[in-house]
Amino acid sequence: MYQDNSFAQSIRFIKGVGEASARLFTKLGIHTVNDAINYFPREYEDRTKVKKIIEVMDGEECGVSARLVTEIAETRPRRNLLVTKALVTDGTAYLSLTWFNQTYIKSSLQKDVEYIFFGKAKRTGMRIEMNSPVIEKADRSGKTTGRILPVYPLTKGLTQAHVRNLVENSLYLVKDKLEETLPEDLRKKHKLGQVKFSYEEIHFPKSFTNMEEARRRLVFEELLLLQLTLIRSKGISSEQKGISFQPVDMTPLLSKLTFSLTNAQKRVFEEIRTDMESDRRMNRLIQGDVGSGKTIVAVMALYIAAKNGYQSAFMVPTEILAEQHYRSVCSLFDDLGITVSLLTGSTKKKEKEEIKSLLKDGKIDVVIGTHAILEDDTEFSQLGLVITDEQHRFGVRQRAKISGKGENPDILVMTATPIPRTLSLVLYGDLDVSIIDELPPNRKPIDTYAVDESYRQRIYNFIRKNVAQGRQAYIVCPLVEDSEEIPAESAEGLAERIRDNELIGLRVGLIHGKMKPADKETVMRAFVKGELDVLVSTTVIEVGVNVPNATLMVIENAERFGLAQLHQLRGRVGRGEHKSYCILINQSRSEISKQRLEILASTNDGFVISEKDLELRGPGDVFGVRQHGLPEMRIANLYRDMDILKEVQEAVKYIMSNNLLDTDEQYRPLAERLDSIMNEKFREIAIN
């Protein structure tokens, strides 16, 4: 990364690092000097405070500078227990110190030498004590006391002292060689510290103000590099040659629909059509709120591919969803001369083999399925289009794996979790984004109520009333079965109870993730056909399930779900012509959970909800870092650093629109840094 190779040097050559500790550092991802200086503290311990003993308060963490008053006493009250006691003073008062099983204390403390003792004080009347304080000679203070100490993430076998020593010595070696990649105008504009200052102060800060300033710069830099890299790789992938599909007359398909497309659907379809017809490879994300009608837009893309003689793969995260898409795609494609197959984990072995051989011979146009499509022996004769639905359940790697089954097939990703714009740039900066920002007409907003347990009887009456009108209801529980540890409703427990009591006489079904796929399928079908009135379930019905006659969604222990997830669940109703309702039962008394659920009751807009959810819980929880392929970050924390991220996005706009990376001499170090990151990135992809 840097010209100077001290950065690439193995930490094995750093003073104090032996073979054994080097191996442990490897576990932390530290191989080189550069890794070491980029291994950032998790938090800091303030050991700056040194006080007079007389002023020390009960419970206070601080240091005192004092000398021994008496000989040190060691006692062994029990086997395996050594108690070491000392009395010290600084002239203002006495302080009693105690250590447990610290054999070296007695020999290391000398009379008439001044030490700093740092620890948590206990004060009862005039008696002042400290247990297990840290000791340092006063004239050498500054190593572990009298300063702000970094606290690093550790692994078994390593101590803070090991890591501090490594970082300190590594930094000493290269601090004057650190190259400034952020141009001065940018640093001024965004008030960012210099590189050397930032590395020194993030590890060994002279003050908390300095540390904050250093952190700000390093976070800014990390996010800036991330965003610029994404934009550059988007540039590269959009230069990739893809298939130029021929224009297709859509009338035969559209005339089969019972509705006309919304303007948003038309606009997004035009964007897809343009991508598909151009010789660039399509890499597009469709975002749209729950129920905005993403599926039909995807089906239109499948149609173009099939009519061009190409095969398509449509991947979804659950079998329920795969089956549902399969049914609706079949009903549209059957008499249009397009063959469709379903391939999931529960497809029978013999059938699977047959489907795979037909796919290989090019006899199937569209395959809809789950991860089963990714199996190594699934081969295509002419794969031209890959669609993944509910992308947040698939990793980036899986996306890459399936597209590897053809030669640069076009890629369409659909996600139902609306993502705030700021974050979508971080997550999907390498994709073009289309947004379906309009719901089909006549969708009535779903009336949502956040209630507590006292409403239970009224809720059951309401379910009965809806069922009497011919409608159906979902009841979602957080658990599959009753648990001793977690006090929450379980689908099994609740179904059993209401079948025999509150909802006796109604047809109550049960579905959850631990059931066999075939059994799930049977229950789901019965619910679709209206043979069940109430479906008690877990979040297996979260994504995509479409039963327009279901108008009531009851969620037990709603406080246990994320807002985005509740919004998804709520999206299972309000899919037909009937007025729909969502009832969130809040079993928690906390004010915050009440507030969170009120947000859901106050809006039906998924973007607003995900923005608030993000504020309340942070992106890791909202999207699941790994599921989303959120890039790993060394120092930035998207939740805490949202403000910096916004500034970075401004800076990126400024840099890109003025083409500074290519034209401005000041930006050359940044451009070179990006080039080397890109080289590494593409080497990684080549290896995978």
Ligand code: ADP
């Ligand atoms: P999502 O975007 O959540 O995946 P779907 O594609 O499942 O939504 O669509 C939800 C429902 O809306 C389906 O029943 C679908 O047939 C219907 N739908 C889609 N587009 C329209 C439209 N333009 N007008 C009326 N109904 C539509």
Ligand code: MG
């Ligand atoms: Mg969908």
